[in-house]
Amino acid sequence: MSAALRHVFLASLRRRRLATALSxxxxxxxxxxxxxxxxxHGAALDEFGRGMRLLAGEADLQVFGPRAGFDDAVYAEIAAQAEVADASPVLEIDARLPGRDISLRIFGIDMFRAAHVHPALMPQVDTAARETGPLAALAADALFLSPAARTALGIAPGEMLAVQSGTHALPLRIAGTVPAAGLGQELGVMDIAAAQLLFGRIGRISRIDLRLKSGIDRDAARRSLAALLPAGVEVLTPETAEAQTSALSQAYRVNLTMLAIIALLTGGFLVFSTQLLAVARRRQELAFLRALGLDRAALIRGLLAEGAVVGLTGGLLGIVLAYGLAGLAFNYVGGDLGAGYFRGLRPALRFDLRPSVAYVLLGVLAGVAGAWLPAREAARMNPARALRAGDEAEVFQSRPRAYLTPACLALATLLCFLPPLGGVPIFGYAAVAFLLAGAVLALPTLVQLSMGFLDGTRDVLWMLARARLAAAPGQAVVAAAGVVASVALAVAMAIMVSSFRHSVDGWLESILPADLYLSASPAATSGFLAPEMQEQVASLPGIAAIRPVRFDTLRLDTERFPVTLIARPVDGGAALPLVGATVTADSPDAAPSAWISEAMADLFAVKVGDVLQLPISGRRVAFHVAGIWRDYARQHGAVVIELADYRALTGDFNANDLAIWLADGAEPDTVAQAIRNALGDDTIKIASPGDIRAISLAIFDRTFLVTYLMEAVAILIGLFGVSTSFAGLATARRKEFGMLRHLGLTRGEIGRLLTVEGALTAAVGTAVGMVAGGAIALVLVEVINRQSFHWSMDIRLPLAGLVIFAGALVLLAALAARLSGHQAMRQSAVLAVREDW
Incomplete structure (x- = not known):
């Protein structure tokens, strides 16, 4: 394309500054x-992976057990194998810090063995601690913190840090640092024997890191060593262990990315609207170029170049905004956007070339895709006919293809039945795209039908508006395409989030039947309630009954993250939010019952009535799957067994939580204070069901903060589309408005005509968008959510909110149409009518 032609096409973008700027x-x-x-998420995953590699060190293989650990006799057996060059035992403790309401990962290591396997965890003793002797690192109270942990805790060398073990706060002396851990990992290191003694884990370890001898095949060694391990203990490669953990956040990351791409798609609709209007406004200009010898292909290339420039400039601007948003997110909500996947990490923002270039290209693609149909429309025009005044109306003559919308809906339906690929609901998102396309394609037909229902009114402005939209339904497509897409997205997300929140609230109500809940610490941390503490609580005045709960993890599959084991009184399943059918044991001698979560049923292909082998206390125990229950807390899966069965199998009588029922007339606050007086205030938490629900729902709302932001952006883009569309339409219709002025309409009446057209267009677009949004919400809830997170929910329509939203959007669209046409109505009626070539 010559420089002159480039100037002709690209100068058009400068002339329509508002439309270009909004696109x-x-x-x-x-x-x-x-x-x-x-x-x-990329920075968080990189820092997470770096932390996993740091913890793995130079290990070729890692032996993992449940959260409670496994017998350290396994270490001696594994270390003695011919394939193993070095073996380093590790005890990992998520230690709660009393009075701080946070926890710290502490790694108990064998200082002599760790130097050969993961030297990055080797501590550096401070000068003051070194004076206590050459074995200062082995002192029972010596703790070494990474630089990030020191910064987060605000603690200096030599100071004391209290950690919780059971319900006791035990002081540790900060004896030095772990310099190789870097600035992104908050962790502590201490001698493994000291950690076992301090946290009541005598004879237990969490994992063994192995270096193999030179020339040993890693896969063969893994299979050989796996045969020596007790049930529930697995040998994995460091890469597999990292992949298992990072996969937990995959669904969350993919869903947010897809929402952002849908927002970009909505921007593409806006480019389509502005480009089609530009083609209508410049129809005579483009026809003149064709008459001078410009061929169809060159015309299409020029108009596509306009879209590409808009996309490229928008993409580059988006890159700048993205890095600013990412920096704010790291400072205020963390590397997991509030979802809680990467606690304890401090990822740093850095420039990432590949995704930056990829998203710029996506911006260019959106611009070119938006310009494609308008370019084809311009190429189809007859130059001789288009040189005459009034031919621009041809642009808005819709060519409805009635078969396309049913075809899109049929494809979307079929895609909903396809399984995910690699755990990602690709076909579910494709179904959403087809639903959006079907809704936009249905606009011309629906506009003509809806305008027919308005026939019969005698108001002139309503008659003119209805006649205009009925005769040129393509105008509604131009103005309402962005509205349909943005409304559909916003409505779908509103229904999904409302359904999810309502279901979570109901779930919390069903699993929190007691009057008070006592927790020594979250399930994964170091606090627990010993049997004597449980008895002490049960004997306090005002307490009618207690029910202990114990948590652990079970490794069922080398390819999947461990599932959570919950031992609690279940009352034959009556205390669980069960879904679907249940079964009971045929005889007293049958295998004990277990109740699995929906996620576990999906991930491990287990159903009610199956026999499930659970690795407990180093041996596999057969359980009868009695039911499936709804669990919104653990997307990797959970299994519940009776507390009595767990205690009989393990001999573990400790508890993480206590559900407390009060005696008649007992005051919750009085009983809670009595418990604090008995056990101490810093090492326990007491909450009512209402408090837990309020905190949980607040976390829910914070997690969906980004979703709400994307909804707002989609709505904003839709309103931009209405504004720019009617601005362009008003300019393209200046001759029509001039004729109406000659026939007696005032500027104010023409403004009201545009207002009515804007309201009608937005009303149809909003109605179509809401129907499409309801269909997309079903896909989100029943397909995408189920395939991503493996839990079900009850559909709940926020009717009041949707009605208010629809009404507000129609009013705003009408106002936008009125304001956008202001410039066109200021011109002279005589000049407008005389405009011609």
Whole structure:
């Protein structure tokens, strides 16, 4: 394309500054949101992976057990194998810090063995601690903190840090640092024997890191060593262990990225609207170029170049916004956007070339895709006919293809029945895209039908508006395409989030039947309630009954993250939020019962009535699957067994939590204070069911903060689309408005005509978008959510909110249409009518 032609086409973007700017902004927002999510999670995953590699050190294989650990006699047996060059035992403790309401990962290591396997965990003794002797690192109270942990805790060398073991706060002396851990990992290191003694884990370890002898095949060694391990203990490669853990956040990351891409798609609709209007407004200009010898292909290339420039500029602007958003996210919500997957990590923002280039290209693709149909429309025109005034109306003559919408709906339905690929509901997202396409394609037909229902009114402005939309339904497509996409996305997300929140609230109510809940610490941390503590609580005045709960993890599959084991009184399943059918044991001698979560049923292909082998206390125990229950807390799966069965199998009578029922007339606050007086205030937490529900729902809302932001962006883009569309339509219809002025309509009446057209267009677009949004919400709840997180939910429509939203959007669209047409109504009626070539 010559320089002159490039100037002709690209100068058009400068002439329509508002429309170009809004299109740029829409694409920039989509690019910024998508890239920001990618940058945030990418940095968090990189730091997480670096931490996993740091902890693995130079290990070729790692032996993992349950959270409670396994017998350290396994270490001696594994270390003696011919394939093993070095073996280093590790005890990992998630230690709660009394009074701080946070926890610290502490690794108990064998200082002599660790130097050969993971030297990055080797501590450096401070000068003051070194004076206590050459074995200062082995002192029972010596703790070494990484630089990130020191910064987060605000603690200096030589100071004391209290950690919780059971319900006791035990002081540790900060004896030095773990310099190789870097600035992104918050952790502590101490001698393994001291850690076993301090946290009541005598004879227990969490894992063994292995270096193999030179020339040993790693896979063969893994299979050989696995045969020596007790049930529930697995040997994995460091890469497999990292992949298992990082896969937990995959669904969350993918869902946010897809939402951002849908926002970018909505920006593409806005480019389509502005480009089609530009083609209508410049129809005579483009026809003149064709008459001078410009061929169809060159015309298409020029118009596509306009879209590409808009996409490229918007993409580059989006890159800048993305890095700003990512920086704010790291400072205020963390590397997991509030979802809680990467606690204890401090990822650093850095420039990432590949995703930045990829999202710029996506912005260009959105711009070119938005310009494609308008370019084809311009190429189809007859130059001689288009040189005459009034031919621009041809642009808005819709060519409905009635078969496309049913075809899109049929494809979307079929895609919903396909399984996920690699755990990602790709076909579910494709179904969403087809539903959006079907809704937009249905607009011309639906506009004509809806305008027919308005026939019969005698108001002139309503008659003109209805006649205009009925005769040129393509105008509604131009103005309402962005509205349909943004409304559909916003409504779908509103229904999904409302359904999810309502289901979580009901789930919390069903699993929190007691009057008070006592927790020594979260399930994964170092606090627990010993049997004597449980008896002490049960004997306090005002307490009618207690029910202990114990947590652990079980490794069922080398390819999957461990599932959570919950031991509690279940009352034959009556105390669980069961879904679907249940079965009971045929005889008293049958295998004990277990109740699995929906996620576990999906991930491990287990159903009610199956026999499930659970590795407990180093041996496999057969359980009869009696039911499936709803669990919104653990997407990797959970299994519940009766507390009595657990205690009989393990001999473990400790508890993590206590559910407390009060005697008649007992005051919760009085009983809670009595418990604090008996056990101490810093090492326990007491909450009512209402408090737990409020905190849980607050966390839920914080987790979906980014989703709410994306909804707002989608709505904003939709309103931009209405504004720019009616601005362009008003300019393209200046001759029509001039004729109406000659026939007696005032500027104010023409403004009201545009207002009515804007309201009608937005009403149809909003109605179509809400129907499409309801269908997309079903896909989100029943397909995407189920395939991503493996839990079900009850559909709940926020009717009041949706009605208010629809009404507000129609009013705002009408106002936008009125304001956008202001410039066109200021011109002279005589000049407008005389405009011609």
């Amino acid at each position: 740029l902004f829409a694409i920039a927002l989509g690019v910024a949101l998508g890239l920001a999510v990618q940058l945030i």
